[in-house]
Amino acid sequence: MIVQLLISSLVTGSIYALIALAMAIIYKASEIPNFAQGEMAMVSTYITFVLLSTFGFPFLTALVLTLTFAFLLGILFEFLLIRRAKEPNLLGFIIITLGFQLLLFGLAGWKWGSDQRTFTLPFSESEVVVRTSSFVLTEHNLASLIIAMVIMVILYLILNHTKLGLAMRACQQNVGAAMFNGIPANRILGITFGISSIVGAIAGILVAPITTLDPTMMWDPLVKGFAAAVLGSMKSLPGVVIGGLLLGLIENLFGFYVSLEFKSIVAFGVIMLILFIKPSGLFAKHYIRKV
Amino acid sequence: MRLKRVYFEDIRLFKTTASLVWTLLFLLLLFLVPFIFKTYYLSVVNLMCLNVIVALGLNILVGNTGQISLGHAGFVAIGAYTAAILLQAGVPFVFTLIIAGLVSCLVGAFLGLPSLRLEGPYLAIVTLGFGLAVMVIIGRMEMFGGRMGLMIPRIDLNWSGLSYDRTLYYVFIIITILMTILAHNIIHSKIGRAFQAIRDSDIAASVTGINLVHYKTLSFAVSAFFAGIGGALWALYLQFVTPGTFSLMMSVLFLATVVLGGLGSVTGSVLGGIVMTLLNLQLEKVVTVPLFGDLIVFLSDTIMNPSGIANIRWVLTGLILILIILYEPHGLNGIWLRIKRYWNLWPF
Numbered sequence: 001m002i003v004q005l006l007i008s009s010l011v012t013g014s015i016y017a018l019i020a021l022a023m024a025i026i027y028k029a030s031e032i033p034n035f036a037q038g039e040m041a042m043v044s045t046y047i048t049f050v051l052l053s054t055f056g057f058p059f060l061t062a063l064v065l066t067l068t069f070a071f072l073l074g075i076l077f078e079f080l081l082i083r084r085a086k087e088p089n090l091l092g093f094i095i096i097t098l099g100f101q102l103l104l105f106g107l108a109g110w111k112w113g114s115d116q117r118t119f120t121l122p123f124s125e126s127e128v129v130v131r132t133s134s135f136v137l138t139e140h141n142l143a144s145l146i147i148a149m150v151i152m153v154i155l156y157l158i159l160n161h162t163k164l165g166l167a168m169r170a171c172q173q174n175v176g177a178a179m180f181n182g183i184p185a186n187r188i189l190g191i192t193f194g195i196s197s198i199v200g201a202i203a204g205i206l207v208a209p210i211t212t213l214d215p216t217m218m219w220d221p222l223v224k225g226f227a228a229a230v231l232g233s234m235k236s237l238p239g240v241v242i243g244g245l246l247l248g249l250i251e252n253l254f255g256f257y258v259s260l261e262f263k264s265i266v267a268f269g270v271i272m273l274i275l276f277i278k279p280s281g282l283f284a285k286h287y288i289r290k291v
Numbered sequence: 292m293r294l295k296r297v298y299f300e301d302i303r304l305f306k307t308t309a310s311l312v313w314t315l316l317f318l319l320l321l322f323l324v325p326f327i328f329k330t331y332y333l334s335v336v337n338l339m340c341l342n343v344i345v346a347l348g349l350n351i352l353v354g355n356t357g358q359i360s361l362g363h364a365g366f367v368a369i370g371a372y373t374a375a376i377l378l379q380a381g382v383p384f385v386f387t388l389i390i391a392g393l394v395s396c397l398v399g400a401f402l403g404l405p406s407l408r409l410e411g412p413y414l415a416i417v418t419l420g421f422g423l424a425v426m427v428i429i430g431r432m433e434m435f436g437g438r439m440g441l442m443i444p445r446i447d448l449n450w451s452g453l454s455y456d457r458t459l460y461y462v463f464i465i466i467t468i469l470m471t472i473l474a475h476n477i478i479h480s481k482i483g484r485a486f487q488a489i490r491d492s493d494i495a496a497s498v499t500g501i502n503l504v505h506y507k508t509l510s511f512a513v514s515a516f517f518a519g520i521g522g523a524l525w526a527l528y529l530q531f532v533t534p535g536t537f538s539l540m541m542s543v544l545f546l547a548t549v550v551l552g553g554l555g556s557v558t559g560s561v562l563g564g565i566v567m568t569l570l571n572l573q574l575e576k577v578v579t580v581p582l583f584g585d586l587i588v589f590l591s592d593t594i595m596n597p598s599g600i601a602n603i604r605w606v607l608t609g610l611i612l613i614l615i616i617l618y619e620p621h622g623l624n625g626i627w628l629r630i631k632r633y634w635n636l637w638p639f
Contacts, residue, residue: 033412084617090411092616095550098543099612106605113599230416265427268420279408
């Protein structure tokens with residue numbers, strides 16, 4: 001049984017980690033906690049659904065089109081809303097992302113909200129890949145793990161081994177200095193939003209078959225993903241991934257051994273405890289703010 | 292320009308005779324409302340009162356102290372459920388109200404403790420988690436009626452000699468006025484100044500001798516007190532509480548109210564509470580608005596889906612939030628101040 005628990009923890013954990021990564025990339029670049037992340041992912045998932053079921057595209061084409069859409073959505077969000085803020089402060093940005101979240105939620109509800117849909121992927125939740133006496137590994141589990149891993153590797157490669165990644169990291173460290181060195185900081189921030197939106201969209205596509213496809217489907221994963229990001233400190237990407245996996249593990253173990261009823265809120269208890277001890281997450285470098 | 296020479300001139304309630312006169316006229320109007328309007332409008336005003344009270348508290352926390360709370364519905368829920376249980380047990384209303392406020396206040400002080408070391412997204416996730424946790428815990432406990440919620444008995448208002456609705460209206464209005472004065476006094480007192488110093492820079496504030504532990508916790512406690520009172524009135528207004536009412540969406544809408552009204556001002560909270568209530572009520576029947584409603588219906592039939600048209604209120608609320616931040620960061624209070632300045636010097 002413990003193996004089965006570990007597998008499901010890894011699967012939920014890696015989905016949390018993807019959402020947490022999406023939020024952390026943006027947070028590192030701009031100090032904005034993007035609450036619209038979940039709804040952006042939800043809309044992208046709906047786009048996949050429409051492409052698959054209404055237009056009958058093959059899965060890969062639909063996926064590529066969706067990711068392009070997600071990228072554009074992220075860039076547009078940054079260009080049309082975030083960049084236009086007059087006197088930007090943290091609260092203002094939070095309100096803008098919350099407003100965008102409500103906007104997307106309303107639009108999706110208006111267009112698709114009236115009935116629930118089942119979302120099927122080429123790798124289904126019911127097809128079993130490996131079955132032993134102690135655990136069952138479904139296609140969806142395996143695919144989620146592999147996809148999450150691949151996305152993390154790709155992100156690592158982009159950030160550490162390309163020119164774009166170098167520019168992104170420069171902007172994260174010091175926007176002013178990056179601009180002096182000829183990096184178009186605004187454009188880089190836009191691209192960061194786009195990439196983050198793609199990562200979120202993939203998480204959304206992985207979440208949709210587990211839950212049903214409806215406009216509220218990303219609420220819980222988003223909050224958990226955000227919690228995971230905070231747990232591992234928003235500023236360290238490996239920390240964020242570990243935070244996500246840890247949160248998945250804690251949740252599943254708690255749900256199995258202690259109480260299934262309070263499974264959904266144990267994450268916050270843990271977060272509060274950890275933040276009491278380490279106020280900027282588990283993997284934060286300690287720094288002293290100046291006045 | 293009127294210069295202030297002594298501290299007393301800055302903290303008093305009415306700065307000029309004119310504002311005193313206008314306030315008295317406004318109070319007279321509020322007094323006359325039940326005799327002019329139908330009962331339905333009384334309940335609209337009551338709803339406004341609730342939102343105004345919660346907004347006043349949230350504004351002290353967000354606008355004046357600069358802390359973020361995404362879980363204010365949790366405090367409202369605590370106030371509402373405390374009031375529900377006490378009223379069912381037959382405790383007099385006045386005590387119920389005060390106890391509901393104090394219970395919420397205590398929880399607020401407790402939640403305020405981690406805020407001493409947290410900021411930005413870290414504080415946001417703690418408060419967000421708090422709001423969700425309160426909802427789940429209340430929903431699972433038998434004592435609070437589980438998912439079915441609790442019914443609340445009508446309170447005894449026969450002493451006034453007026454009908455129940457009218458008396459309830461006066462009760463709500465009087466409590467709201469008291470809470471507004473309380474918020475005004477807190478903001479303009481030593482405590483409020485300490486809050487604002489913390490908002491502008493907490494390190495600088497602590498250097499000037501402001502006890503951060505004390506004032507940050509106090510800010511959460513005061514804010515939760517307002518929310519608790521608001522929650523008690525909420526229970527009285529709906530006569531029925533379920534955990535589903537106090538969702539994450541409610542917290543977001545409270546934050547929206549404060550931002551719409553204008554951060555850090557009492558006038559802003561009041562305006563925000565009034566306008567947000569009206570908006571919420573009107574957005575439900577947006578289809579009946581002359582030109583805009585037709586456009587919405589047309590869009591629904593062609594591109595969107597007619598059966599999901601109720602969701603248009605979220606679209607518009609989201610748009611309003613974004614537009615306020617982009618084009619009017621001081622909210623309705625900013626617009627109000629500009630209008631006032633214009634008419635101050637009007638013919639010239």
